[in-house]
Amino acid sequence: MAAPKVAVVGAGVVGLSTALCVADAFPACALAVLAERFTPSTTSDVAAGMLIPHTAPGTPIHVQKQWFKETFTYLFAISNSAEASEAGVHLVSGWQVFKSTPGEELPFWSDIVLGFRTMSEAELQKFPQHRYGQAFTTLKCDCPPYLLWMEKRLKAKGVQMYTRKVENLWELHSEYNIVVNCAGIGAHQLVGDQQLFPVRGQVLKVHAPWVKNFVRDGDGLTYIYPGISSVTLGGTREKESWSLSPDPSTTKDIFGRCCSLEPSLQAAQEVKVQVGLRPSRANVRLQREVWSQGGAKLLVVHNYGHGSGGFSMHRGTAKEAAQLVGECIAALQDSSSRAKL
Numbered sequence: 532m533a534a535p536k537v538a539v540v541g542a543g544v545v546g547l548s549t550a551l552c553v554a555d556a557f558p559a560c561a562l563a564v565l566a567e568r569f570t571p572s573t574t575s576d577v578a579a580g581m582l583i584p585h586t587a588p589g590t591p592i593h594v595q596k597q598w599f600k601e602t603f604t605y606l607f608a609i610s611n612s613a614e615a616s617e618a619g620v621h622l623v624s625g626w627q628v629f630k631s632t633p634g635e636e637l638p639f640w641s642d643i644v645l646g647f648r649t650m651s652e653a654e655l656q657k658f659p660q661h662r663y664g665q666a667f668t669t670l671k672c673d674c675p676p677y678l679l680w681m682e683k684r685l686k687a688k689g690v691q692m693y694t695r696k697v698e699n700l701w702e703l704h705s706e707y708n709i710v711v712n713c714a715g716i717g718a719h720q721l722v723g724d725q726q727l728f729p730v731r732g733q734v735l736k737v738h739a740p741w742v743k744n745f746v747r748d749g750d751g752l753t754y755i756y757p758g759i760s761s762v763t764l765g766g767t768r769e770k771e772s773w774s775l776s777p778d779p780s781t782t783k784d785i786f787g788r789c790c791s792l793e794p795s796l797q798a799a800q801e802v803k804v805q806v807g808l809r810p811s812r813a814n815v816r817l818q819r820e821v822w823s824q825g826g827a828k829l830l831v832v833h834n835y836g837h838g839s840g841g842f843s844m845h846r847g848t849a850k851e852a853a854q855l856v857g858e859c860i861a862a863l864q865d866s867s868s869r870a871k872l
């Protein structure tokens with residue numbers, strides 16, 4: 532049988548990492564990435580890129596933990612290599628603070644991040660409105676450099692990149708044997724997934740190089756995440772809002788909330804305001820399907836719906852999607868050897 536032709540649709544953090552895992556696991560495949568938008572114009576470019584998971588209600592905790600662990604281990608190795616600055620991956624320490632002690636004191640990811648502990652009374656004095664806090668070190672991706680770094684690695688492996696809007700996955704059946712759907716919120720239209728909905732997020736990128744520690748309010752709504760070239764201030768979570776236009780009153784509100792957590796931000800210079808739509812659903816859709824029409828077949832693997840946690844989980848879900856691609860390749864080989872009998 533000829534080398535299987537595989538297309539990954541989507542060039543956000545999920546599509547590019549999935550393409551990398553497929554290229555590594557199945558180097559004989561002819562692999563292409565097709566996307567309407569590449570960096571710096573994807574939702575993944577807007578993200579803060581922090582590795583702090585959010586719990587997805589429809590996925591067992593042990594599975595989410597495994598995805599996070601694989602992602603953390605992978606990025607930790609990059610942060611500890613000569614590639615770190617080009618890939619935009621670095622360690623960052625800081626605090627998650629709460630106005631009252633949370634019901635669940637130990638989140639499921641507490642033994643994966645580094646040095647997780649309860650904050651001391653002395654540390655809590657920095658946050659007079661908060662009663663309880665957790666200190667830890669985690670990883671952060673500077674998103675556009677990380678996406679570019681993945682693109683560069685894919686091109687070096689001979690993977691083709693095409694700017695193309697796909698109207699229906701079936702339109703790819705004459706060119707590819709296997710299609711991997713990593714379209715993020717685009718999957719709502721692309722495969723008509725009504726369980727997928729946007730959670731709009733607005734963030735500010737500011738210049739404040741003196742801010743070295745992250746601060747996250749335990750409700751997850753207000754956060755200060757220092758990166759390599761800017762500090763991300765957030766945020767909002769607006770369910771079912773499709774608007775990509777920044778709202779000036781929201782910008783003011785985010786800035787005020789962040790200044791009350793870190794007063795030195797009053798002196799920060801605003802660089803840009805960005806909006807992105809988190810591709811949300813009760814669970815990530817990681818699934819294999821066979822589509823057929825009039826005797827023709829297309830093998831489809833879905834990997835989308837990462838909501839607020841695309842960066843935190845991407846490597847784990849990409850590996851699982853690559854395994855599903857492996858099952859598709861085995862099915863193709865099986866049907867080709869049967870046809871020869």
Ligand code: FAD
Pocket residue numbers: 540541542543544545546565566567568569573574575576577578579580581582583695696697698713714715716717718721731732733734765766806807808809810835836837838839840841842843844
């Ligand atoms: P996307 O980045 O949206 O990529 C989808 C790709 O599919 C794009 O290339 C698009 O052009 C392509 N596409 C879509 N439809 C089609 C089509 N029909 N044809 C061809 N191509 C198509 N997560 C974290 O883990 N940590 C954080 O700190 C964090 N902060 C965030 C802050 C904000 C404000 C927002 C909005 C999100 C944040 N997230 C964070 C979540 C994270 O951004 C997402 O989970 C992640 O970006 C989803 O990646 P994706 O590759 O699935 O989607």
